[in-house]
Amino acid sequence: MLEQGRYRTLEAIDAEGGIEMAKMYQPDMIIMDILMPGLNGFQATRILRKDPLTRAIPIVIISGSEQATEQYWSLRLGANDFIAKPIRRGELFQKVERHLAQREQAVLGTTTAASPLGTGL
Template identity: 45%
Template structure:
């Protein structure tokens, strides 16, 4: 199936997302910060990135902007996965280059439907 990069500083969130994705045959790699996520995405060029927002250092909005503006990764869909659920957060994520936005806690069905829009395109 797809190669998906999860960028999140929470081991619990990484475990939950990884479990849902691997159960459906996706290959998962992880990064624990925005900086690691940008480096991993540029090195691996995954099929999709799941990006947390609230992280120390480079936050998810900044990392998404870096990926969407980079020649190596601008074609890779970034889906923001965050506890921030304000309309302004969603708008800002899209302005940074995110393709979609999911609010935590993530429901497996919603996750699979959302990423399916970009993996089956």
Template identity: 50%
Template sequence: MAKARILIVDDSPTEMYKLTAMLEKSGYEVLKAHDGAGGVALARQEKPDAVLMDIVMPGLNGFQATRQLSKDQETAGIPVIIVTTKDQETDKVWGTRQGARDYLTKPVDEDTLLKTLALVLRG
């Protein structure tokens, strides 16, 4: 079975490094984008198996990028998991409304991340 390809969209080098390390250690192939617009473009181009989306980014934020991906027929089937420091219930509800399949709060626990990913990849 081919390794699942996960796109990480995050403007923090530290978070990018942490998430990449967790995913690669578990055998995932990692694609990276450092802002929302780049993430949307890369998702359209590469069709990853899932997207880990930060919220607070310059330009197009994670909510807007998630909405674009979930509304576009080409990328609507790609599950988006929001991974953010924003832990308000309203943010979670809003994230789900934009089309996110799940919502994790940073600092994200490796176990939780991998379980959540396995679930969304199964559909």
């Protein structure tokens, strides 16, 4: 879906691979499911937030559950946002654009809009 929106993406098959990719490639944003092989999204978020190389990367958690507890723990453990499945295209792009713009402002100290060709994970 994001590739159709002109974003470059990287994909990992599990949380451990995603964490290593985040350290190596420093993506503009990380989007991950709570349920993954190996570590879950909560554990991966905790690890990413503790690492100086990845702590500032925006994280959006995706879950098939709309329970308030999943959203609460996602945000409490350091995720920037939460999206419930099924993923609605408009909601996804709105959140991606918002978090990329906020990251660019934080990195550059400007109010310039984010480039649609940012990288993601």
